[in-house]
Amino acid sequence: MRSIKSFFCLLFVISILSFSCKTEKKAPQKETLPSIEKSSTTTENLRHAQKFAIEKTGDITLITVFSPWPNAKKDFKYALIPREKAAAITLNRDEYDAIVLTPIERIVVTSTTHIPTLEMLGVENTLVGFPQTNYISSEKTRSLIDAGKVKDIGQNEQINIELLIDLQPELVIGFSINNSNPTYKTIQKANIPVVYNGDWTEKTPLGRAEWIHFFAPFFQKEAKATKIFTEIEKEYLEAKVLAQKATTKPTILAGIMYKDIWYLPAGESFQATYLKDANADYIWSETEGTGSLSLSIESVLDKAVDADVWIGPGRYKSYENLKEASRLYAEFEAFQNKKIFSTANTVGKTGGTIYYELAATRPDIVLKDIIKAIHPEILPNYQPFFFKPLH
Structure with missing residues (x-):
């Protein structure tokens, strides 16, 4: 697969x-x-x-x-x-x-x-x-x-x-x-x-x-x-505890639009769990379901236009790519403030996105990446591996 x-x-x-x-x-x-x-x-x-x-x-x-x-x-x-x-x-x-x-x-x-x-x-x-x-x-x-x-x-x-x-x-x-x-x-x-x-x-x-x-x-x-798993679990749980020391709780937008439908994680999904454990305020955290939500761009703009951080904008690697795909993306404050983080810029030799291959086995790295994106002061010397600032 x-x-x-x-x-x-x-x-x-x-x-x-x-x-x-x-x-x-x-x-x-x-x-x-x-x-x-x-x-x-x-x-x-x-x-x-x-x-x-x-x-x-x-x-x-x-x-x-x-x-x-x-x-x-x-x-x-x-x-x-x-x-x-x-x-x-x-x-x-x-x-x-x-x-x-x-x-x-x-x-x-x-x-x-x-x-x-x-x-x-x-x-x-x-x-x-x-x-x-x-x-x-x-x-x-x-x-x-x-x-x-x-x-x-x-x-x-x-x-x-x-x-x-x-x-x-x-x-x-x-x-x-x-x-x-x-x-x-x-x-x-x-x-x-x-x-x-x-x-x-x-x-x-x-x-x-x-x-x-x-x-x-x-x-x-x-x-x-x-x-191996005991060490991964230890790193993950320690990062989770560290995230709770943050004095702010940024609001989070996630996902991307495809054919006029915006797909983002439901509130009970594993992606939403990452955001919760990173001490983030995920805007759709209260929704039911473990898969994804399918929303109109209008409803997403209405709820998340002023979101502090945007995590995971699909395959897009740069702000220019996003704007070319839809001018509406530029209306989000996270776009204007350059607070978008993507996995698309970490690729392998043949062009595959490494996140899709490795992330499931290394949730500790994913969590630290997200913490770095939304609470950079918590991990000042950490270099993200999957989620990096959009170019």
């Missing part, structure tokens, strides 16, 4: 496990996975993420994804088995949406937001394919692409299945905005496990970042994921 776009963009394996036949009584050394209710299990304590859960039953790790897309009608259950224990375990394949041997040695992922997580876990070398590799900005992964180690497998909704099969991935991590997933169904028919990642459905920035714990068990990197 190209991560989700608007204020923040939206965007987007081979061996079925020969050991994973229906549960039968075979050799005496085989074990049948006991039902969860009857077995001794441990559940990983996720502090922020609400859309997945991890349980361990003996040597088996069970991951349940509750909502890989909005209004999903079923949970997706995945069983992960250590490669060296596979011969001693038999599972009923019908009880799981995928059964996967770990650690994964060859993987295909489908969203640029997956790339930083692989790199943080130190497993980027397991990546063998990606749809539209030109979207990837990370220098580390781009070097793998340039070396021919990561193949372009076509567009996300039209993946080249033959090429994907030739790459022999052990797992495809996919994403979808609804239950119409013909490409993934075709991949599964080729006996390649597909696992859905739903990090983008989380309601909070830290909830999204905590999905590093979803990736970690596939590579047996749970301890490393815990260490």
Whole structure:
């Protein structure tokens, strides 16, 4: 996927496990996975993420994804088995949406937001394919692409299945905005496990970042994921506390107009959470919903013409670009006072906006950027990475 776009963009394996036949009584050394209710299990304590859960039953790790897309009608259950224990375990394949041997040695992922997580876990070398590799900005992964180690497998909704099969991935991590997933169904028919990642459905920035714990068990990197996320969480919460020391609370306008409709974050969205945690007065903070609002330019002007700061004006990189797109933008005080901050000026080698790739895993950086924009006195020596002043 190209991560989700608007204020923040939206965007987007081979061996079925020969050991994973229906549960039968075979050799005496085989074990049948006991039902969860009857077995001794441990559940990983996720502090922020609400859309997945991890349980361990003996040597088996069970991951349940509750909502890989909005209004999903079923949970997706995945069983992960250590490669060296596979011969001693038999599972009923019908009880799981995928059964996967770990650690994964060859993987295909489908969203640029997956790339930083692989790199943080130190497993980027397991990546063998990606749809539209030109979207990837990370220098580390781009070097793998340039070396021919990561193949372009076509567009996300039209993946080249033959090429994907030739790459022999052990797992495809996919994403979808609804239950119409013909490409993934075709991949599964080729006996390649597909696992859905739903990090983008989380309601909070830290909830999204905590999905590093979803990736970690596939590579047996749970301890490393815990260490990484704990540090990110610490940095985020410390920045949040620091922001509360500000003596002012600037009013905030967000988003941009597209075809005469202004799109901006709803009051319960993760973007609005960033603004709240940065101690900002987001003008639409009281609205309901976790997605975006669609408003007329007249209503936005009426409420926000005198907003102190404008965050996230889409793809626009300069005040000149904004004015060329619509003279109405120049009527906002934030435009006149040069108080507009954008992610569009932080791009990778191939022109991709790095925010869309990296921000989900580094909410601590995003929050510090926003604090710097609206309370510069709080972080006087901080250099923003994503949100920078418009040119």
